[in-house]
Amino acid sequence: MRLFEGVLIAVHIFWLFSFLFRFDSKVKISTNLVALIFIIIHFGVEGQRWQMGLTYVLFIFLTVFTLKPFIQRNSKKVKLESENKKKVKKISCILFTLIYSISSFGLVIAMPVFQFPKPTGPFEVGMTSMHLIDESRSESSLSKQEAREIMIQIWYPGEVTDDNQDIQYEAFPYEEWSGTMEFIFSVPRSFFEYLKYSESNSIKDIAVSDRGNKYPILVFSHGFGSTRMQSYSQMEELASHGYFVVSIDHTNDAGYTKFPDGREVMNRADAYSYSFNIEDEKDVKTRSKDVSFVVDQLTKINKQDPQGLFTGKMDIDRIGIFGHSYGGSTAAQVLLDDSRFSSGINIDGPLHEPVASSELEKPFMFILDDDYLYITDEEIKYTNVTPEEFHEYHNKITELADFHYEEGIKDDTYRLTFIAGDHYTFTDFPYLSPLLSRGIDVDQFHQVMNQYILAFFNQYVKGEKTDPILLKEKKADEFYYFETNIKN
Template identity: 30%
Template sequence: MRFFEIVLLVFNILLMGWILFFKNKTQRSFLIGSGISVILMLLHGIIEGMRWAMIPAYVLSVVALLLFVVRLRSKSRQAGEQPARKRSIVKLVLLTLLTVIYSAVAVALPILLPVFTFDKPTGSYKIGTVTYDWKDDSRDEVLTPDPNDKRELMVQIWYPADAKAKGKTAAYHSDANAFAEGYSKMFNFPKLLFSSIGYVKTHAIENAEIANAEPSYPVLLFSHGLTGNKMQNTFQVEQLVSHGYIVVGIDHTYSSTTSVFPDGRVAPLIMQDIKSITDLDNANEQWVEDAKFVLDEVEKLAANDPDQRFTGRMDMNHVGMFGHSYGGATSTQVLMADSRIKVAINMDGVLYGQRLIPEEGLGKPFMMMSADSSVENINSTTEGSPIDMKKEVLPRFANITKGGNYWMILNKTTHISFTDFVSFSPLFQLMQGRNIGEAYSLINDYSQDFFDHYLKNQPFRLLEQNIGEHPDFTILHD
């Protein structure tokens, strides 16, 4: 919860108790109490922005003001008969119950639907960001009925910014309404529950000057999960950028939560009819081609950026890729398909795609990160599912660590532990077996250690030192 939300809620709960249970309230005290409540509500609205989850708190601010007006206009009451004691006790119980219910609802709504924040990145760099709309005229868009449509992608680049960089901080989502609609379809929950994402901010500064501390920076492509989006791993992207990486996030149009183009067009999520593992393998090839196309465009920026931001500043000899879920599978596929990608991390992605890991291994540095619950699912036979995980998927994992690669399994985690989605509500966090902050730290520390070693030629700090079983994770390595 945000600062003024907390202050307003606490004050209004105390104000409600005072109104209901304290006698001998003067007009002056009513004026002060209702006035403070309204002022706090206005400050909250102006500074933080109002949202529907705070409606119970707003209602009490208005009720307190109305009670003051009514009290001001009412005539002095004459002394009368005192109510029966039994009636007073019933009234007290009802008032107490009303206070408890109001307080519970008023506090629960903004807590369950928070305006969450991202931890401050630990690196020495600030973060800059810029967004591009790139169209691949060589490829038809196969997910729309219009035969003239070409594949068009929204791409966001995060990069190290100077320590003195200042400017507008980027919102988590460019169009809160469109993404709330997308999340509603993605999670199958009412759209209203996702309206608070419009208030979530990042640490990235729009169009900031790139840092001059290093002549160039390694480049990492990021591919989201099926129905996810390029911002879904902001907790990880910002951390990597603060330590000297340029991260290029791809929205895989019509397979992402939503894509919002600069001219206002919205490409919604289109759920494809998947009937077999072959369907998933074939569909993934479009994502592989997306990554190759984006890498082509990044090379153009590195050679001659019209804005002169990235010209000569992207180290195209040290390029890696990482992704979550279906995007993790894409990272593995691109590592095998494109010589420009030197290293890759697959975060809890089933190994879908047209290329299988060879018996001798990938021949390039690779790291698999998995939730223990996902590994358990892969090792089981699912009744009624179009894909038999144990029979069709498990064999694909046999060669992950061949050739000296790594497989890290995080204990007490789930598929969404690798994304920001866990932060959307404490209800999602309750599904995890551990504190999500601890999981984020492990993901960030070990992914950075992996990339630092292979793209920056730094010695391992963690991976090689922690091979084997540990309370929080297991690292397998041939």
């Protein structure tokens, strides 16, 4: 809840009480004036949003009731009300005050204009987006074949070179989030338009920091039907510690993608049509090709950036990959397909073929929820499989994760398992509402996850000395435990 939202609601509650307890008309007029001032400040500083709609409407009605006696002061006095009628009006006013108080505060608290936690690294975070076209691959679009187009977002260690520069942090990517929520929940994207009032911790197109000659690269792959913006705060955190972090929109597999010319691409599949089949490798292979293509383009940009921003700043010889859900499946596939990647992290994703039957030979980390992609029989009804088919699939992916952690992956392997949270707690989506966080401290959850991710990539991508947290198994904790399997 934003400051002036809370103040405005509180003023209206007091205003309602002024009618309930028949305060002097001067008090009502003063309250009306105060409410007007705060509503103007709220509109000008914070911006209006639909969650405050009841307050806006109430302001109009209470203004009318406040001014009504002055408008009618020359008219004849109406007949006195009966005692019973007065009681009914008083009870109605009390009920309305309670309903308004609960619903108004409830709406703005349940759907807040949130702010991401500040990155903890030593660098400012720069950010830019790029539109890439892969002429070597084509895909169907409105009955014709077109080259594959991809949007990427790049976060990087930045530096404000002008001491007098007025730092303007980027607005929250509400369009990508709104479009994704529309795909997942079938809710009009206008429902989430209020997210435009949030700010990020990223500064668009600032200079790359000169504190390092060049910086290693981490590539991120989003979940099925999601967006490259799904883990925005995590991208900022990693970039603040000295990485180029490149998040890819896998067009058509993402829930929503918007290109610079205004074209929008929505995922045409059903939000619950995810393939519960480990042999189904088609989409994950397409994603793997996306990743390799992006690295090809980054290599070219590093040699000669048309914008003059990244030339010579990326360490193309040090690259890691990580992803969430289907993006975690993609991370494993990329390690199998592309030798340029040194290590990878799978955040709560299944292993698909051919990875499932392969022996990866690069360091790998599993970050999982304790229930590991389990869904209830009620949720299964919305999918394209039966409960029996799902349980068979779930048993298989669990066995595969155990096997690859223990022996299937021939290099160092780690497993971070969270007891609290669910599949989406690994993303930024729980920031949308406390109802989605389910009482979990999302900041603390992400802090632990990012700490292990940084330790892993610092060792296997940057080549730094092993962080002690990777050597120590931790199981006696209230919401996560960590296992380590050092093989080299």
